[in-house]
Amino acid sequence: MAKKGILLINLGSPRSTAVEDVKEYLDEFLMDEKVIDYRWIFRALLVQGIILKTRPAKSAEAYKTVWTEEGSPLIVITKKVQQKLQKRVNVPVEIGMRYAEPSIETGIRNLIEKGVSEIVLFPLYPQYAMSTTETVIEKAEEIRKKKFPDIKINYIQPFYHRELYTDCLAESIREKLPENFDALLFSYHGVPERHIYKTDPTKTCNLNDCCSRETNPSHPFCYRHQCFNTTETVIKKLELPKDKVIVSFQSRLGKDKWIEPYTDHTLETIPAKGIKKLVIVCPAFVSDCLETLEEISVEGKEQFLQAGGESFTYLSCLNDEDRWIEVIRTLCEEKLNQFYLV
Structure with a gap:
C-alpha cells in the first residue's frame, strides 16, 4: 500500500x-x-x-x-x-x-x-x-x-463553513474577549474587486446583495461572501448582537478598487460613532504574521486611538492552539x- x-x-x-x-x-x-x-x-x-x-x-x-x-x-x-x-x-x-x-x-x-x-x-x-x-x-x-x-x-x-472550524474560532475568540467592549471588528485580508469576478465561473456574483443570500452559485468561489459567512456563523455561536459586530478588509495595494469597507477607514471613523473600546480579530489568517502583528496591532491601534478611541484589543490568530x-x-x-x- x-x-x-x-x-x-x-x-x-x-x-x-x-x-x-x-x-x-x-x-x-x-x-x-x-x-x-x-x-x-x-x-x-x-x-x-x-x-x-x-x-x-x-x-x-x-x-x-x-x-x-x-x-x-x-x-x-x-x-x-x-x-x-x-x-x-x-x-x-x-x-x-x-x-x-x-x-x-x-x-x-x-x-x-x-x-x-x-x-x-x-x-x-x-x-x-x-x-x-x-x-x-x-x-x-x-x-x-x-x-x-x-x-x-x-x-x-x-473550510470556512465547516462547523469544526467555526466552533474552534468561536471558542478561541470567546476565551480572549475582554469583559467590556463596544464592538468586535472582524478584519479580513482584502482583494481587488476584479478578483471576485475572475474567480466566479458561474458569473452570478454582483458584489452587492448576492453575498447575503442563503444560496447563490457563486458562493463556493466568492471570498467576500465567505468572509461575511464566517463572521455571521461565529457571532451566532458567541451570541453577540449584530450591532456590536463590524466587518472590514485590510492590506490594500495600489489604486484599484478593493472590496469594502476598508479597515483603515473603519478604524479612523468608528470612534466618532461612539465606539471607544474596540476588539479586533483577523480570521483570514490562521497564523500571526506581519499583517496582524504590525499592520493591525501596531498601525491599526495607532489609527484608532488617534481618532479618539480609548482601548484597542487585538485577539491573536489560532496559531498552534x-x-x-x-x-x-x-x-x-x-x-x-x-x-x-x-
Missing part, C-alpha cells in the same frame, strides 16, 4: 529582515499573476519598476518590529503546528510556503524522501481566493507535473481516507 503524508502550506516570509531578502520575497510574491493579475509586462513595470524601488526598505523595518529570536513569526508558528500535528497522526508531516523557503517543492521532496507517494496538501486559508488557495493549488500541480509525476495529491478545500491542531488533524484524516476510495 502506498505511503501517505501531509503537507501544510502557508504564505511564506523573507528569510531575514535584510532589505535584499525582503526584496527577493516581495518580488516572488507580487510577480505572481494570481496576486497582481496584470499582463506580465505591466506587472513587471509596476512591481520591479516602481514597488521594489522603495517598498522593501519600508517592509524590512516593519518586519524588524515583529521578528523573533527564532525568525519570522509565520514560519515559527507553522513549524510549531507541524510538530504538534506530527504527534497526533501516524504519517509524515512537512510544511511548505507558497513564496520563499521552505517552498512547496521542498515540502514535497521531503515527503518523497520519507517514502511518501500520496500527499494530502492543506492550504492554510479558511476562505477561498485567487491569491491564496488557487495559487497554492496551481503551483503545486505545476511542480507535481514537472518534477514528481508519479505522486498523487489530495487537496483540502476552504490545541483545538486548532485537532481541526487540522480531522480535515487531513478525511482526505487521507479518501485515497482508499480512489
Whole structure:
C-alpha cells in the first residue's frame, strides 16, 4: 500500500529582515499573476519598476518590529503546528510556503524522501481566493507535473463553513474577549474587486446583495461572501448582537478598487460613532504574521486611538492552539481516507 503524508502550506516570509531578502520575497510574491493579475509586462513595470524601488526598505523595518529570536513569526508558528500535528497522526508531516523557503517543492521532496507517494496538501486559508488557495493549488500541480509525476495529491478545500472550524474560532475568540467592549471588528485580508469576478465561473456574483443570500452559485468561489459567512456563523455561536459586530478588509495595494469597507477607514471613523473600546480579530489568517502583528496591532491601534478611541484589543490568530491542531488533524484524516476510495 502506498505511503501517505501531509503537507501544510502557508504564505511564506523573507528569510531575514535584510532589505535584499525582503526584496527577493516581495518580488516572488507580487510577480505572481494570481496576486497582481496584470499582463506580465505591466506587472513587471509596476512591481520591479516602481514597488521594489522603495517598498522593501519600508517592509524590512516593519518586519524588524515583529521578528523573533527564532525568525519570522509565520514560519515559527507553522513549524510549531507541524510538530504538534506530527504527534497526533501516524504519517509524515512537512510544511511548505507558497513564496520563499521552505517552498512547496521542498515540502514535497521531503515527503518523497520519507517514502511518501500520496500527499494530502492543506492550504492554510479558511476562505477561498485567487491569491491564496488557487495559487497554492496551481503551483503545486505545476511542480507535481514537472518534477514528481508519479505522486498523487489530495487537496483540502476552504473550510470556512465547516462547523469544526467555526466552533474552534468561536471558542478561541470567546476565551480572549475582554469583559467590556463596544464592538468586535472582524478584519479580513482584502482583494481587488476584479478578483471576485475572475474567480466566479458561474458569473452570478454582483458584489452587492448576492453575498447575503442563503444560496447563490457563486458562493463556493466568492471570498467576500465567505468572509461575511464566517463572521455571521461565529457571532451566532458567541451570541453577540449584530450591532456590536463590524466587518472590514485590510492590506490594500495600489489604486484599484478593493472590496469594502476598508479597515483603515473603519478604524479612523468608528470612534466618532461612539465606539471607544474596540476588539479586533483577523480570521483570514490562521497564523500571526506581519499583517496582524504590525499592520493591525501596531498601525491599526495607532489609527484608532488617534481618532479618539480609548482601548484597542487585538485577539491573536489560532496559531498552534490545541483545538486548532485537532481541526487540522480531522480535515487531513478525511482526505487521507479518501485515497482508499480512489
